[in-house]
Amino acid sequence: MHITVQRDKLSNAVSHVSKAVSSRTTIPILTGIKIKTDDEGITLTASDSDISIEVQIPLEEAGDWGVTIHQPGSIVLPARIFSEIVRKLPSNEIHIQADDRLVTQIRSGQAEFTINGMDASEYPQLPHLEEDKVISVPCDLLKAMIRQTVFGVSTSEMRPILTGIMWSLEQGKLRFVATDSHRLASRTAMVECPEDLSFHNVVVPGKSCNELMKILDDDQNLADIVVADNQILVKSKHILFYSRLLEGTYPDTTRIIPQGSKTEITVSTKEFLQSIERASLLSREGKSNVVKLVTLSDGSVEITSNAPEIGKVTDILMPKALNGEELKISFNAKYMIDALRAIDSTEIKASFTGPMSPFVIRPTDHDWMLHLILPVRTY
């Protein structure tokens, strides 16, 4: 293989695929990045066997030179050192030339590296997914949907299925749900897809979702999503992102979301968040991180917390509206802070059905998002 490639494009591609390289792998070739030429340019591949990422660098794109192929071929180069070398090279053009013994020269300006490559024929094949049924979502929306739910996945391996986000599609509505059984985050959006396409129980590992969020651009270009039996593929411009799916059946979460409410508080998202954050300064000193919310007869809401030996805090919040029964309820401040930070809307409505029942936080300006939190019994 002998190619000349534009430095910034190579550097970008290497930094993208590097997110899939695990330093702790037991498969030596997976510590490398595969470079392979084809008729359209070159493709870089990296994989940690859970996540695989491919990035293409086309020969040219909109008149902009990307890569020249002097001799087709492929090579696997050690990921960390290759990525550091690419970042430090002095000139715009990078020559990469691998000989039959896998010895690879990387030249740029007056700098010349000679490093030992690995045999690309030993690199595992990525799965081939049928791309006849594709759903399309703007990249920024897909990023937002992940950001607004992924904090809710379980970090415990007790119930592995809860460590992922459950993706489902029905009648053009894509839904993400995450729960750790103490709280739940849900986000839906209308997407472009074939009319008859639907799926359920597609559980993407939280770690994969986090990496996908990092790799997607923050723009409205469409990302194409292909769902297969045990794999998902997200394609965006020159990036292909593969993740394995979690095995098992995701619990039915629709039944635990209460209908109706006994007490409703409509309040500024920011003021509510800041008040809970202040209370949390003390509550998190204890193990449980519990804050208490009490409705007062003058229409205000009192947020309190205390930490033995350190002190206590009282905050008075003036909601826009307070309706229904009096309420005293306690909950984990972290769950509330996570939910409120995920909400982009300026105002939320919290709907309670009593001090022992799960309650729901929704933005007031749309129905696409819902956060459910289980209270803590302190009364």
Add this chain to the structure above:
Amino acid sequence: MHITVQRDKLSNAVSHVSKAVSSRTTIPILTGIKIKTDDEGITLTASDSDISIEVQIPLEEAGDWGVTIHQPGSIVLPARIFSEIVRKLPSNEIHIQADDRLVTQIRSGQAEFTINGMDASEYPQLPHLEEDKVISVPCDLLKAMIRQTVFGVSTSEMRPILTGIMWSLEQGKLRFVATDSHRLASRTAMVECPEDLSFHNVVVPGKSCNELMKILDDDQNLADIVVADNQILVKSKHILFYSRLLEGTYPDTTRIIPQGSKTEITVSTKEFLQSIERASLLSREGKSNVVKLVTLSDGSVEITSNAPEIGKVTDILMPKALNGEELKISFNAKYMIDALRAIDSTEIKASFTGPMSPFVIRPTDHDWMLHLILPVRTY
């Protein structure tokens, strides 16, 4: 004690003094920040017994309100939680009121914290230094002098005296020297001071110098330096920074700096640095991080390194001037990178007296800085 203080000033003061709070102290009261009123305003104090920092908030400054004292007094508040509370308070005015039982109310807007304070009379007294002999240095220069030498201090406790920067003053010339016995960094500057003032062997711990660098503003206001037997005090605006000095005798470093040279290379600081950084990508994979420099007959300089099993790198550097004998020399890339990064000048001169002797790097545009590096024997 009962005061009302401006939030941003309190927040700044707390963040400054917090740098002296150690979380690992065995003296409980040193986990706190002392607040004390006096006729001019309030003073915040924190100390980890090596470093002590005091910040004053005046009643007002240039017509700008700082603090109002309703009832004089003093209190010690737990540093971490107090600092977090101050940052999260909603309003511009913060009321702090401590009662006789040390219970302290912190109120701002609708938020009210009640925390348990500690008795300020138990807080250790800071040393009183005679301020009759003061030297004055612009803050940005003092920061630069630290930044350009502190990386050279030893991190090993084998010779504790080498873990500090040696400050000396003679005929108005302030000199900082740091060495770990493999390399040495020296920086001098003319300062304002009484004519007859001189000192030597004032060794300030590297950690103190780093904290001082962080706390000083990057401007040309003068910092006043007072040196006592076992303490140093640096005063800048409303900040007083105390550090203990290291005990022992700093080695005489003047004799190891070679006079004259056999080979001289004048080269762009940036090009030299980038070349060494590239070579270091491979050399640091080995234990010794050694790169090799060879002068070539065409007036260029070859920088090489290799890491068994990974590969090798060759870089050709075109210096502005190359004079004297041929040279092959090896050295630790990290020492060279540290030295070149510390030099603000665009061009340096490296002076060698043979492959086994220490060599010297100096900027070409002034004589205030010198870096000395011991070579590694590989030939």
